[in-house]
Amino acid sequence: MYRLRYPKVSDQPPINVADYQEEVTMNKSVLFGAMTVAALAAGAAAAGTLDDVKARGKLNCGVTTGLAGFAAPDANGEWKGFDVAVCRAVAAAVLGDATAVEFVPTTGKTRFTALASGEIDMLARNTTWTLSRDVDLKFDFVGVNYYDGQGFMVPKELGVSSAKDLDGATVCIQTGTTTELNLADFFRANNISYEPVPIETNAEGTQQYLAGACDTYTTDASGLASTRATFENPGDHTLLPEIISKEPLGPLVRHGDNEWGDIVRWTLNALITAEELGVSSANVTEMTTSTTNPEIARLLGSEGTLGEMLGLDADWAKRAIETQGNYGEIFAKNIGEDTPIGLARGLNAQWTDGGLLYSPPFR
């Protein structure tokens, strides 16, 4: 996909390519790559993602290629899941239609290129917030929607009870992820050895693990729980107690378009705040008119001009909550303890319940 895109922010004059010809330092080594990679960077310039999304009438949202509970198409081909709900909430807030989302499946390797190139407007794909991704790759993580950590899954028959017993094991690992680096660090720190089997997607990892091509599969603990739930005999496999890393997973957008980043950030915060304040998909309509809590009124747009500040209408958060539910509802519906995935809230409980979820105030 080759597109020439110019910043659309009104205080910047349209950019004429010719103006840059003098400024651009000619770097000959780049020249040959330019043809192939021009497309990679073609969209990087895009400010005004909000305008693009509105003009397109669709939100392009990057998700995984399929991880049950987080993002996977259901029997009808409709994308469902915890990360999918974030995409839909943003679409509901911005476009007023939670179904106006084009889901773009991305692998651990393609996700950043897809976002940087402008192929997707936001990425909600179990992506760990790290300094180098934030700073060096020029992305903005807008928050954390799942506090995770890296774990190991092993077949029970192996008789392994601790990750430190894995000396010499063959480990399936998704390539291009932070878990790949954590894995190397963990084994080095414990002075034990392993043999990596690099894989591209979760489906491939599952297949290799079940075929016995590796002894253990490592990724985020939530992903392991989700993967195990899809096994024929989930009871034959166990997650080891060690959590070897911090994996704060969250949606991210391109660096440099702060207006768009704000919208995604505050949509996520609205879902979290809604749970904290007891606003749910069931009572949101009623609360809009009847609430006496000023923060709920501001959140739902019956008081103040928060929506206008974001460049949206007053009902933006209300629509997101109405269609997707609050954070707690989304969690319970997709990955909670009543689902096959069966994840406990743990760190992902509200701060009032001893968890880490703490949204800044709507004021």
Add this chain to the structure above:
Amino acid sequence: MSTTTDPQGGTFRLSMLLNDSRYRSLTLQAIAAIILALAIFQLYSNLAENLRIAGLNISYAFLGTPAGYDLNQTLIDYNSQSSNLRAAFVGILNTLLVAVLGCITATVFGVIAGVLRLSNNWLVRKLMAFYVEIFRNIPVLIWIIIIFTIMTAVMPGPKLYLGAEPERELIGGLFAFTNRGIYVPAPFFTSGFGGEEGSGLNWLLVIGVLVASFFAARFVTASANAKQAETGVRPNTMYLNLAIWFVPVAIVLFILGLSWDMPDPLANRFNLRGGLQIGAPLIALWFALSIYTGAFIAENVRAGIQAVSKGQTEAASALGLRPGRTMSLVVLPQALRVIIPPLISQYLNITKNSSLAIVVGYADITATLGGITLNQTGRAIECVLLLMAFYLIISLLISMGMNVYNNAMKLKER
């Protein structure tokens, strides 16, 4: 008034650039060249502009930083603290390894299948036609995946071989075939350079001795030929040649203290330790590339053989040569001239197709530099440029080498 068909000599008018057939093609070529240059410049300036706006730069500093990830099959020492550059070298060596292995076996498969396709035996002929049509008409990526999947699904896990009382014994106490790879005894030297640790020098020495033996054997053969030409009697060189090949290398191996490191079922609870592990990804990739490209080479070989006039075969038969000798002494040497040029492109294909290694997790250059390093550092442009340069250089080198060989083989016209 009509346009001139014969323009007056000496005077050049601008309109002649379009109207005069002598200049028109030059004009059109110049226009095309300018459009191409503008298109490239447009792409380049778009890239540079977008990079500038995104605040990105082109930098190769990441090559020196620790890679941070581990690899499973390495020909040189490597760990997660090694630099990205070293990871790239691991990848380069792995690419070259599978390319060289693939070229050798594909040639063997191809020559056998190509010759047998012209066999007089109906069954053999049809079997080979079946092989060629099946393998070259299914994409190599699919072959790699099929072979790898079959390997991991059909072969037993290493656990069967492990423990004091394993379910399966190592074959002859030496080999193990598992779904993670094949384990064979690994040679090492106890008293060579570098002591117990060993060193590459030992192997260089052994290779050096073998090369010397090669030239000595050639010298012996050449002098035997000279003697035959002179006296008509060929001296028996077989024992001498055998001695030249085996005695020096045996002495060197003995001095260096050659021993074998056996796969050990007791050392680890997950995998066999020791010995040489040939990973399943390498085997799958190597075999798939060989058998796929072999099918193309078979067709080249068949075409080459059929290009040799039938009169040659008949003449050889008339002289009393048997079919096998006719093929090896008369037909194949002539057919090689036709076979080599397309063979070059097949070798290039193997080298480039080896970049599909990533689907089975083989750590070639595309998987290390163009895969993990690219992802972990985010330096897409730099990594892709380096990859392009690598494949270009390797392909040009192969092409050059094969052209030299082709020039040596082609018909010498005097």
